[in-house]
Amino acid sequence: MDGIVITPGLRRYVAVDMLSSVAFALLDIGIAGARNNTAHKARRAYEFYMSLLSELAGLDTPPAHIFLVVPDAFDIRQHLRFAETFKTYAKKIETAWGRVFELRFLFVTRRFLREERLDVETFGRLTRFVESYGGVAIPANVDTSSERDVKCAREPDTCLRHINRALDLFATAEWRHLLGPPLRSVLSRYLRDARVDSADTTSHRLDLISRFGTRDASLLHFTVSFVGYLSKKRLKVCGEAYRESQKED
Numbered sequence: 001m002d003g004i005v006i007t008p009g010l011r012r013y014v015a016v017d018m019l020s021s022v023a024f025a026l027l028d029i030g031i032a033g034a035r036n037n038t039a040h041k042a043r044r045a046y047e048f049y050m051s052l053l054s055e056l057a058g059l060d061t062p063p064a065h066i067f068l069v070v071p072d073a074f075d076i077r078q079h080l081r082f083a084e085t086f087k088t089y090a091k092k093i094e095t096a097w098g099r100v101f102e103l104r105f106l107f108v109t110r111r112f113l114r115e116e117r118l119d120v121e122t123f124g125r126l127t128r129f130v131e132s133y134g135g136v137a138i139p140a141n142v143d144t145s146s147e148r149d150v151k152c153a154r155e156p157d158t159c160l161r162h163i164n165r166a167l168d169l170f171a172t173a174e175w176r177h178l179l180g181p182p183l184r185s186v187l188s189r190y191l192r193d194a195r196v197d198s199a200d201t202t203s204h205r206l207d208l209i210s211r212f213g214t215r216d217a218s219l220l221h222f223t224v225s226f227v228g229y230l231s232k233k234r235l236k237v238c239g240e241a242y243r244e245s246q247k248e249d
Contacts, residue, residue: 001168002024003022003023003024003026003063003065003119004018004022004024004025004026004028005027005028005029005200006025006026006027006028006036006047006052007027007029007030008029008030008032009030010030015075018149018171019055019059019063019188021037021095022065023063023064023177023230024063024065024067024198025052025056025063025065025066025067025073026066026067026068026069026200027048027052027053027066027068027069028068028069028179029041029044029045029048029069029071029072030236031141031142031180032039033056034104035074037102040080040111041071041073041100042071042086042089043084043089044071044170045050045071045089046086046087046089047091049068050096053066053093053096053100053101055152056101056111057097057100057101061111062101063101064101064103064116065101065102065179065242066097066103066104067104067106067135067198068093068103068105068106068107069108069137069179070082070083070086070090070105070106070107070108070129070133071083071086072110074104074110074144074149076110076122079108079110079111080125080126080129082110083107083129083133083237087121087132090105090133091106101173102136104174104175105126105130105133105134105135105156106133106135106136106175106177107126107130107133107135107136107137107182107248108127108136108137108138108139108168108179109126109130109131109136109137109138109145109169109170110139110144110145111144111146111147112126112145112166112169113129113137113145113146113162113165114146114147115147117144118169123169126170127148130172130173134173134174134175135174135175135176135177135238136165136166136172136173136176136177137178137179138163138166138170138171138176138177138178138179139181140159140178140179140181140186140187140199141153141179141182141209142151142161142182143155143158143162143163145163145165145166146162146164150162151157152181152182152185152186153182155229156182156185156186158187159181159186159191160186163178163181163186164223166197167193168195175197175198176195176196176197176198177197177198177199177200178196178198178200179199179200180200180201181199181201182201183201187199188202197221208211208222217228
């Protein structure tokens with residue numbers, strides 16, 4: 001397995017053995033966190049990330065690469081506000097852990113289209129944060145590029161169109177990540193796309209992150225990693241986690 005994604009909702013399902021010897025860890029506040037516009041979201045994300053980094057650093061073989069999603073919101077005004085507030089916390093994280101891990105911050109791109117046309121003002125503000133943080137995370141599970149939220153599993157063509165637009169618009173980003181794309185209908189389209197550096201997908205609410213296509217990975221690299229991880233021993237755990245998540249949803 002290449003790595004693992006940890007959100008507050010997934011944390012209780014992540015056992016220590018899942019964290020051992022992974023190459024990557026992606027830390028995220030999750031969709032539920034993005035929908036919740038609490039005043040102290042940036043601070044809480046910082047505390048959550050710092051706690052996880054401390055735990056990861058204590059492993060015998062900690063992941064070398066850590067991706068941290070800048071706390072985001074579905075509302076664009078809140079989204080930009082959180083991104084500005086988190087700059088101070090990002091510097092604190094860099095100071096505390098920059099020598100232990102290779103850290104990469106991913107800024108989520110949202111609401112840059114209005115009636116399918118580029119919203120120049122919002123795009124300009126998003127671009128400045130991309131330059132500040134370096135990496136971008138493009139929503140590919142629930143697409144929020146325009147005013148309407150689009151579930152990618154239901155409307156893959158719309159999502160693919162918006163993802164392609166984002167990849168072209170934010171092409172200068174140091175790293176481009178797809179957040180939660182459905183494997184068959186969306187992620188499979190980008191397995192050899194040089195514009196994409198990484199992605200994570202969700203199955204039974206346990207996430208994996210995979211580098212694919214653009215580096216040293218084969219076309220089947222993601223699928224092989226995924227199948228290898230879901231051993232018979234863990235299938236039961238995944239099923240239980242999924243059932244619990246369905247109750248919560």
